[in-house]
Amino acid sequence: MDPFCSSTLYSSAPSHLFLSTPFERLPSRSPTPFRRKSVFVFAGTSTRRPSSSVPMTFGFDTLKETFSVDVSSAEGRPLDVPLIAPFTIASSRLDAVGNVAVRVELRNGSVGWGEAPVLPSVTAEDQPAALAAARDACRLLVRSPATTLGALLAEVARVLPDHEFASVRAGVEMALIDAVANSIRIPLWRLFGGVSDSITTDITIPIVSPNEAADLAAKYRKRGFSTLKLKVGKDLNSDIEVLKAIRSVHPDCYFILDANEGYTAQQAVEVLDKLHEMGVVPILFEQPVHRDDWEGLHHVSHVAKDKYGISVAADESCRSLHDAQRIIQGNLAHVINIKLAKLGVLGSLEIIDVARRAGLALMIGGMVETRLAMGFAGHLAAGLGCFSFVDLDTPLLLSEDPVIGGYEVSGAVYKFTNARGHGGFLHWENIAWFLPSPCSFRAAATFPVALGVATSDVPCFLYQNPSE
Secondary structure (H helix, E strand, O other): OOOOOEOOEEOOOOOOOOOOOOOOOOOOOOOOOEOOOOOEEOOOOOOOOOOOOOOOOOOHHHHHHHEEEOEEEEEEEEEEEEEEEEEEOOOOEEEEEEEEEEEEEEOOOOEEEEEEOOOOOOOOOOHHHHHHHHHHHHHHHHHOOOEEHHHHHHHHHHHOOOHHHHHHHHHHHHHHHHHHHHHHOOEHHHHOOOOOOEEEOOEEEOOOOHHHHHHHHHHHHHOOOOEEEEEOOOOHHHHHHHHHHHHHHOOOOEEEEEOOOOOOHHHHHHHHHHHHHHOOOOOEEEOOOOOOOHHHHHHHHHHHHHHHOOOEEEOOOOOOHHHHHHHHHHOOOOEEEEEHHHHOHHHHHHHHHHHHHHOOEEEEEOOOOOHHHHHHHHHHHHHHOOOOEEOOOHHHHEOOOOOEEOOEEEOOEEEOOOOOEOOEEOOOOOOOOOOOOOOOOOOOOOEEOOOOOOEEOOOOEEEEOOOO
């Protein structure tokens, strides 16, 4: 009997289990218990049009109340990947990704993967702090008795609260939700609403010289990117020269300007004035002023919209539900940029709901992440189908791709053809573990996270359920 079929959950999908990692097999274990509350039908594993035998999508809100989660092991490891070139924005420069990967295995054998991005100028955690916080969360997961997904996610939020731990919270939430989606054999885009199985992203040009910007723009034009997100905010005159250079090689592109808090309100308005003189109208002006300059954000938003018809997005200014409500009530911006790493998964869903009810447009973005985090965010964006702006491009800026499986990339289009979860995983089976006893952990030796990826000397850890 299929361990994931019962009187409360059924599917027309094949009865064999396909785990997120092809190197792992399902142990002989009892089925994951479900609360006998309602009868559900969920969409099958195909990303094509569902047949009549699977007429509706299984909803995330319902799943939180009905699926019982029992975690057998949870791990966190450094995820270090070099960039093709330094990534410079107004507030920082990054030469390599130094994130934290999270792996969760349920007692039924299903595995989920998540990623906690680390960008110290935006996230509160650096990598050692993120690893320490992930360790606490992994300990919680394996010591918790079987409980509903919603209750366990609430416990994670309790030990990793607020913006201070948002990035790690997001990574752990991703892994748990991915494991559950693998258990019930549906892709995340269906779980989050099923609107679409693909997205189209912009591509970012960091702060570089005009010649370098022109070279990048020409390359991206050939690859099919129609929207360029340009990092600005360090030097107003240089920003204008870069815009001119890009326009000369990609005259028909759409522009998003992202100042990352780099301008004063006066400088931001001056940029808009100069762009108007050039005949350039950005489709979006993102975070023009410092995150705490609410008055400046309000001023730039009104000038941009009233004078030039340009929308302004709040990114760094929106790091909590309270911030979102302040932006909405004060009419401070026209768009809110949702990033899982600054809000967590559940926090992001909460703000998405509030913004949609208020009539604000939405953008989805990321930090500098691999396809683990981007795959999750992409599935969420495709499933909800409510984002006017999609900025999920940073895996394209990495010199290595450590993620196996996951979404398919064709230029600016991401296609989610995986059968379940977000479909991505890492090669970890070659790492030796030395555990003196269950529920303990020991730092491992320096190791590569994946072939071709830089090593890290930050310790990794593994927690296992003592009943295993």
